[in-house]
Amino acid sequence: MSGSNHISRRDFIKVTTGAIGGFIAGVLGIPSIAYMISPALREDKAGKPMPIGKLEDIPIGTPHPFSFTITKVNGWERTAASYGGFILRKSEDPNDILVLSSRCTHLSCRVNWNETAGAFLCPCHDAKFSKEGEVLDGPPPEPLGHFTHEVDAEGYITIIPVEQKAG
Amino acid sequence: MRSTLWQKLFSWLDERLGLNDAYKNLLDRPEPKGNWWNTLGSASLFLFILQAVTGIFLTVYYTPSPDHAYDSIQYIMTEVQFGWLVRGIHHWSASLMVIVVFIHMLRVFFTASYKYPRELTWLIGIGLLLLTVGMGFTGYLLPWHQMAYWATTVGTQIAGSVPFAGEFILKSLRGGPDLSALTLQRFFAAHIWILPALLVALIGVHLYLIIRHGESHFPDKED
Numbered sequence: 185m186s187g188s189n190h191i192s193r194r195d196f197i198k199v200t201t202g203a204i205g206g207f208i209a210g211v212l213g214i215p216s217i218a219y220m221i222s223p224a225l226r227e228d229k230a231g232k233p234m235p236i237g238k239l240e241d242i243p244i245g246t247p248h249p250f251s252f253t254i255t256k257v258n259g260w261e262r263t264a265a266s267y268g269g270f271i272l273r274k275s276e277d278p279n280d281i282l283v284l285s286s287r288c289t290h291l292s293c294r295v296n297w298n299e300t301a302g303a304f305l306c307p308c309h310d311a312k313f314s315k316e317g318e319v320l321d322g323p324p325p326e327p328l329g330h331f332t333h334e335v336d337a338e339g340y341i342t343i344i345p346v347e348q349k350a351g
Numbered sequence: 352m353r354s355t356l357w358q359k360l361f362s363w364l365d366e367r368l369g370l371n372d373a374y375k376n377l378l379d380r381p382e383p384k385g386n387w388w389n390t391l392g393s394a395s396l397f398l399f400i401l402q403a404v405t406g407i408f409l410t411v412y413y414t415p416s417p418d419h420a421y422d423s424i425q426y427i428m429t430e431v432q433f434g435w436l437v438r439g440i441h442h443w444s445a446s447l448m449v450i451v452v453f454i455h456m457l458r459v460f461f462t463a464s465y466k467y468p469r470e471l472t473w474l475i476g477i478g479l480l481l482l483t484v485g486m487g488f489t490g491y492l493l494p495w496h497q498m499a500y501w502a503t504t505v506g507t508q509i510a511g512s513v514p515f516a517g518e519f520i521l522k523s524l525r526g527g528p529d530l531s532a533l534t535l536q537r538f539f540a541a542h543i544w545i546l547p548a549l550l551v552a553l554i555g556v557h558l559y560l561i562i563r564h565g566e567s568h569f570p571d572k573e574d
Contacts, residue, residue, distance in 0.1 A: 260422035
């Protein structure tokens with residue numbers, strides 16, 4: 185059959201079996217995978233601005249802890265998750281403040297401010313961060329994240345509860 | 352002759368697993384003249400596998416607790432991609448499976464295929480029918496809506512009408528005197544672990560016996 189445009193019976197069966205098999209695999213496979221990963225494809229909405237404290241209550245020079253709770257609907261349940269961080273007033277200037285997240289950049293444990301060490305310590309893997317969030321020791325790959333904040337005329341501090349990378 | 356990589360791989364596996372022998376014994380075995388009524392057993396098996404697969408998928412989201420059972424199913428139906436399809440297949444195939452298994456039983460009865468040497472296949476088949484109905488009964492409660500709740504109230508109450516042991520049976524089924532979180536949880540356990548395990552075991556023996564004895568001939572006028 186050389187030189188002829190006809191494909192052999194055997195090849196025709198091969199191609200059609202492959203095509204139909206592929207179609208069936210797609211019809212079964214795509215919904216299965218979509219079903220499993222569906223919740224992972226949902227966009228996480230940015231939270232509303234969150235008040236975290238008043239300027240006058242916060243000492244200058246030492247990180248001051250704060251925490252807030254965000255309630256989200258996950259599937260069929262409303263879940264409240266707690267987040268936290270530290271406000272650092274570097275000077276009297278109301279704009280000279282830093283709002284750090286307490287989430288360790290290594291594996292997401294919560295760091296604590298340790299007065300004696302003068303550093304943030306992570307209880308999980310001995311990470312050590314400076315007052316301003318820089319890595320001093322341990323495994324973290326990058327400095328602590330921070331929150332974008334605003335201070336209004338009366339001295340209330342509000343943050344956008346989405347962690348920003350340092351720098 | 353040069354053999355391809357696949358042929359080499361196959362003969363390596365065949366030498367150890369006996370794939371060709373298995374193929375001969377399972378798929379190349381002699382069959383009586385084809386008859387569509389003889390395919391109902393395979394149809395039942397197919398539906399069982401379909402129920403197993405869609406059932407496993409449903410447990411990814413379903414929660415067997417009175418607080419969340421209904422909401423988690425609403426979530427599957429409205430939020431999860433293709434959730435309506437997976438649950439729809441599970442729901443409709445459940446009814447279809449009971450029907451197909453039942454017609455399969457009628458076929459075996461009318462063609463007298465339950466006779467020697469296939470009595471055990473028949474008895475195990477009865478077990479499979481009862482387990483299939485048991486799957487229907489336990490699965491019916493899981494959506495935890497009004498229909499499910501009252502159907503199970505009535506169903507367990509019927510079981511409770513057995514003389515002497517009735518009270519005990521009713522409490523064992525419900526996990527107490529009333530329908531509660533315990534009822535939902537034990538029906539769930541029965542539906543996804545206990546009954547399927549028994550089903551798989553009995554299906555295994557059923558299939559072994561079918562392969563051992565071969566299929567029965569469709570009776571003709573002389574039978």
